[in-house]
Amino acid sequence: MILRGIAASDGIGIGKAVCVREQNLDYSAVKYGGKEVEKDRLQSAISQFNEKTAAMAEHIRTQVGQKESEILTGQIMMLGDPFMQSQMGDAIEAGQCAEAAVDQICTMYADMFAGVDDELMRQRATDVQDIRSRMLAILLGVDSVDVSRLPAGSVLVARDLTPSMTVGLDKEHVAAILTEVGGRTSHSAILARALELPAVLSVPRVMEQLKDGDGVIVDGSEGIALINPDQRTLAEYLNKQEAFRQQKALLAVYRDRETVDAEGNRYALYANIGSAAEAEAAAASGAEGIGLFRTEFLFMDRTSVPTETEQYEAYLAVSRMMAGKEVIIRTLDVGGDKAVDYLGMAREDNPFLGHRAIRYCLDNPNLYKVQLRALLRAGAEEKNIKIMLPLVTSLEEIRGARALLETCKAELEAEGLPYHKEIPLGIMVETPAAALIADLLARECDFFSIGTNDLTQYTMAVDRGNAQVENLYTTFHPAVLRSIRNVITAAKEAGIPVGMCGEAAADPKLIPLLMTWGLDEFSVSASAVLSTRAQISRWHSGQAAQVTQEAMGLSTAAGVEGYLKSAVQC
Ligand code: PEP
Ligand code: MG
Numbered sequence: 001m002i003l004r005g006i007a008a009s010d011g012i013g014i015g016k017a018v019c020v021r022e023q024n025l026d027y028s029a030v031k032y033g034g035k036e037v038e039k040d041r042l043q044s045a046i047s048q049f050n051e052k053t054a055a056m057a058e059h060i061r062t063q064v065g066q067k068e069s070e071i072l073t074g075q076i077m078m079l080g081d082p083f084m085q086s087q088m089g090d091a092i093e094a095g096q097c098a099e100a101a102v103d104q105i106c107t108m109y110a111d112m113f114a115g116v117d118d119e120l121m122r123q124r125a126t127d128v129q130d131i132r133s134r135m136l137a138i139l140l141g142v143d144s145v146d147v148s149r150l151p152a153g154s155v156l157v158a159r160d161l162t163p164s165m166t167v168g169l170d171k172e173h174v175a176a177i178l179t180e181v182g183g184r185t186s187h188s189a190i191l192a193r194a195l196e197l198p199a200v201l202s203v204p205r206v207m208e209q210l211k212d213g214d215g216v217i218v219d220g221s222e223g224i225a226l227i228n229p230d231q232r233t234l235a236e237y238l239n240k241q242e243a244f245r246q247q248k249a250l251l252a253v254y255r256d257r258e259t260v261d262a263e264g265n266r267y268a269l270y271a272n273i274g275s276a277a278e279a280e281a282a283a284a285s286g287a288e289g290i291g292l293f294r295t296e297f298l299f300m301d302r303t304s305v306p307t308e309t310e311q312y313e314a315y316l317a318v319s320r321m322m323a324g325k326e327v328i329i330r331t332l333d334v335g336g337d338k339a340v341d342y343l344g345m346a347r348e349d350n351p352f353l354g355h356r357a358i359r360y361c362l363d364n365p366n367l368y369k370v371q372l373r374a375l376l377r378a379g380a381e382e383k384n385i386k387i388m389l390p391l392v393t394s395l396e397e398i399r400g401a402r403a404l405l406e407t408c409k410a411e412l413e414a415e416g417l418p419y420h421k422e423i424p425l426g427i428m429v430e431t432p433a434a435a436l437i438a439d440l441l442a443r444e445c446d447f448f449s450i451g452t453n454d455l456t457q458y459t460m461a462v463d464r465g466n467a468q469v470e471n472l473y474t475t476f477h478p479a480v481l482r483s484i485r486n487v488i489t490a491a492k493e494a495g496i497p498v499g500m501c502g503e504a505a506a507d508p509k510l511i512p513l514l515m516t517w518g519l520d521e522f523s524v525s526a527s528a529v530l531s532t533r534a535q536i537s538r539w540h541s542g543q544a545a546q547v548t549q550e551a552m553g554l555s556t557a558a559g560v561e562g563y564l565k566s567a568v569q570c
Helices: 035-063 066-080 082-093 098-114 119-140 163-167 187-194 231-254 276-284 295-299 308-321 357-363 365-382 395-415 432-436 438-442 452-460 467-472 478-494 511-517 526-537 541-552 557-567
Strands: 002-004 006-009 012-020 154-158 174-179 199-201 215-219 224-227 268-273 290-294 327-330 385-389 425-429 448-450 498-500 521-525
Touching (some): 012 174, 012 231, 035 119, 154 215, 174 187, 187 526, 199 215, 268 276, 290 308, 290 521, 295 308, 357 365, 365 385, 365 395, 425 432, 438 448, 438 478, 452 478, 478 498, 478 557, 511 526, 511 541, 521 526
Parallel strands (some): 268 290, 425 448, 448 498, 498 521
Antiparallel strands (some): 002 224, 012 215, 215 224
């Protein structure tokens, strides 16, 4: 059987399916088995909970750190509270099944903690909610797959791979990823590429068609998955996998080279990262800096906001790793397809057009200041950190962020803590509004980075994760290309540097256009650094300008893309 979807991350992955099914925690069909039976079920679920949670805590302690693991050991203590357990026992005595007892008592505590105006108490509410759902999953026998501990050679099959799930993924044991939703620039796709895992997304009804243990070949370059293939097909794909590896190995000669075109003109080639740990892979990949650190991933896969110290340590680690090189750190870009449960953000009908990114941060100055302080402090040592604001649409947002930054500086000054007084402040240009007033914005910020993932989404009015309109999502549309050209021109006229950190920066077909317009910096996923350097090295400025002129003379996306395919050797 062959399944087709969106080719989201290159490479061939071969392994066995592990299906991550959504949990149904509805217990309305559970019958009360009597006091003794329900109490035994409750006790056995508590023991299982403790055992699993202790194992998870130990795993996190070794992989992440002591503090993070204490969140989980704290949950064991909470559930171990004799008063809470006796309340659950009372509910069972009163005729409730174990599930209802857990549900009622946990919800009561969660509501109580949530109502207290204290950050620590609110975190407890999140913990109790977590205990509730994990206990219900154990009682109902719908315990979910722990993606941080998968058997080797797993092909992860899920309806959606949420960013928080991907953050905890055990990369070594995952051969490939298959999902039912998500586009090429959805965050699951971006993370799959960062982890260098082959991925095919938006495969219709993949969850129905696969079961655990099925043999799967995922071809992330072609966007297909072959289920339970015969020996011949398997042999064919093992060869393809080897060819892919060899092709990657050939690029290794570019690792220690400068990024120059065929005439020796230099470009900056940076990497996009989502965690401090990824900076290491970026440095190893030959990146000359970090062009985008998506800090929202620091806020995911945990139950509370990272403290100033935690954030400071993460930013400082990247800054030190990249000493002497630029590190552009984007402030919290939550919302859209990046949910952070404990922030309690309201559900929205149109989350990509909603209360997200800079909008959310400026409306929550206390949360935002923690991040700005951490960035200012982390910048003091190497002085290589630049702050970047996401989803800017107006000058007021830059001014608002700058005012908060000044407040933070004054606070740090008064506290006698070292910080980077001259830290540069730039913006992502990723909305049509920002692109159209790029000349005005350029006067009040220190640099631009073009976010083509969102700029394409908003210019084309196409949800970047929606497979049904995937064919309309294209950076080759003349509207998007003109927009990019205008932004680069505005930056040049204002004399500020301009980069691109959207996925388009790594598309070989666009490289001659970006070079011609004068893009200063390309920021791509670590896995695309060497291929981008190789592509740039092929171009003479005259040839690139000619290709650009031809492409910009065409009036449809298909025309532009078709022409560039023929003109650019990929
Ligand atoms: C973009 O929008 O192009 C971008 C780089 O940011 P993100 O993909 O995180 O939205
Ligand atoms: Mg964006």
